[in-house]
Amino acid sequence: MQRTDVIVVGAGPTGLFLAGELALLGVRVTVLERLQKPDPTIKAGSINVASAEILDRRGLLPAAEQVQRRLFASVGAFAGRKNAFASQPDSHEEGPRERATHRFPVAGHFAGMLFRNELVDQGDPVLAGHTAAANGILVPQHDLELLLGEHCARLGVEVRRGIEVHGVRGADANLTDGVDVDADVDADADADVVVETSAGAMTAGWVVAADGGRSAIRRQLRIDFVGTDPQMVGYQAVADFDDPSGLSRGWTWTPRGIYAYGPIPGRILVARFGPQPQDRDAPVTLEELQQAIRDVTGVDVTLNGLRGRATRWSDNARQAQSYRHGRVLLAGDAAHVHSPFSGQGLNLGLGDAVNLGWKLAATVHGYAPAGLLDTYESERHPIAAWVLDWTRAQVALMRGDERTAQLRKVVGEELFTVPGVMNRVVALTSGITQHYDVADKITDESESAAPVGSIAGDVTLPSSGGRLADHAHDGRFVLVDRSPDGRFAQAVRPLEHRIAYVADPAHTSPPSLFVRPDGVIIWATSPDSASSDDAVLNELDTAIRRWVGTR
Structure with a gap:
């Protein structure tokens, strides 16, 4: 049987990014995918x-920016609205990165209510600290998979x-009937996990199931997948319309549901409340899609054909009760599913991958601090639970009845017109407000410009040049030492193979930062604290031992 350190099942964005993270850190990884080639079906846009900041930290942001430029060029007249999403989409074609002109990208919607750029305060420090990736967010899922596939190929x-x-x-389980067997995967056993495939058995020390919402592995291991049943059926496709003039551009609510036409010519998303199809696995026919569009829009459209394959989905919202069973872990849609509005599932899966990758690599290599791998579930499970509720709330506001329409009017015309409210909703949707409990002592946000447990975002290094993300391409921890004499260097020197040390002495008192490979700050000095204080050094040492280890 073939053997590797880790087998990742599924070559979607979650599986591919996770494989890249493992390979960066010297783990032998094999990705298994049932499809012969990347799926071009239109999904998250x-x-x-x-x-985007995850890509930035691995040196992949320029490729994402190139995708965004191509997208703007392909949508014709819609490209005239590019400043609603990014300030200078061509700013990196030549010369150095001109960050001063970047603005926080205001793109997206809540229950079909578009975010309004003019109501967002770009001076908000929460948003202002996350502008470097502004020109790399309009990356459709198919393009992202191609980008990550190339990244994995470069890493071998x-x-x-x-x-x-x-x-x-x-080692002691018998697999005799596909996914209906109760497998026994022992986390403490010396034997490898055996993966049964159509190409024969393969073995690995660890397996990550990133095989989608209907994960065969999750079902086989009988991990409970709890949540709420679907209330709507949705379709998405790029179609050739005989005459689309009766359709409104953008998001439109109707008594039967909601639909969105554009911005790509022919792109249609339609969702209607009601019963689920009898066979949800059956391919979507042109007639089924046409009827759904007519039912929801009230427009008697005629479809002449499809460009690619139409997809069918629902607002089924469920989450695995456990993300780990012995040496098998769940990530992405295998761990959580929900309605696809705003592409939250894609982003949630990338967050899983960047959180799990370095922790699993440390475990494989044997230098992980005690309990490190357990923090994957304890950190990511609450984030997914929040996203599920966020999507359920949107579906609730999309109903076509009169009372829901009145509530939607209050939210859209009263609450969302308040600048502070719009700032908060934009920040939540963007993912930059994620926070983990990573320290014994929680740093109050008023004490530091970079609170411990938050995502580092766009950290500039005036003295040394560049940005923090530039030092994270190889997947190591990063210590930014802003003390005038580099007094924190000694603390990380024994682990320089796993910690990138960056001296960035400052005349003012910005905080020194210690950042995990997933961009989460795990230690920071307070601007008004004495950096020579033994307590500060002890806190740094504690963070190193808790997250990096001592080998």
Whole structure:
């Protein structure tokens, strides 16, 4: 049987990014994917700011910016609205990065209510600290998969396509009937996990199921997938219309549901409340899509054909009760599903991957501090639960009845017209407000410009030049030492193979920062504190031992 350190099941964005993270840190990883080639079906149309920053920290932002430029060029007249999303989409074609002109990208919607750029205060420090990735968010899911596939190829990741995964078993388990077997995967056993596939058995020390919402592995391991049943059926496609003139551009509510036409010519998303199809696995026919569009829009459209494949989805919202079963972990849609509005699932999966990658690598190599891998679930499970509620709230506001329409009017015309409210909703949707409990002592936000547990965002390094993200491309921790004499260097020197040290002495008193590979701040000095204080050094040492280890 073939053997590797980690097998990742699923070559979607979550699986590919996770594989890249593992490979960066010297882990042998194989990706198994049932599809013969990346799926071109239209899915999420963009990523959020937190996801763009994930790409930035791995040196992939220029490629994302190039995708955005191509997108603007392809949508014709819609490109005239590019400043609503990013300030200078061509700013990186030549010369150095001109960050001063960047603005926080105001793109997206809540329950079909578009965010209003003019109501967003760009001076808000929460938003102003996350502008570097502004020109790399309009990356459709298919383009992202291609981008990440190239990234994995450069790192030597083996991606094996056309392979169906039937299930997993431990050293003493018998796999006799596909996914209906109760597998026994022992986290403490010396034996590897066996993955049964259409190409034969493969073995690995660890397996990550990133195989989608209907994960065969999650089902086989009988991990409870709890949540709420669907109330709507949605369709998305790029279609050839005989005459689309009766359709409104953008988001439109109707008594039967909601639809969005554009901005890509022919792109239609339609969702209607009501019963689910009898066979949700059956391909979407042209007739089914046409009827759904007519039912929701009230326009008697005629479709002449499809460009690519139409997708069918629902607002089924569920989450795995556990993200780990022995040496098998869940990530992405295998761990949580919900309605696809705003592409939250794509972003949630990338967040899983960047959180899990370095923790699993440390575990594989044997230098992980005690309990490190457990923090994957304890940190990511609450984030996913929040996203599920966020999407449920949007679906509730999309109903076509009169009372919901009145509530939507209050939210859209009263609450969302308040600048502070719009700032908060934009920040929440962008993913930059994620926060983890990573320290024994929680730093109050008033004490530091970079509170411990938050995402670092756009950290400039005036003295040394560049940005913090420039030092994170290899997946290491980063310590930014802003003391005048570099007094924190000694604390990380024994672990320089896992910690990038950046001296950036400052005349003022911005905080020194210690940042995890996923961009989360795990230690910071307070601007008014004495950096020579033994307590500060002890806190840094505690953060190193808790998150990096001592080997």
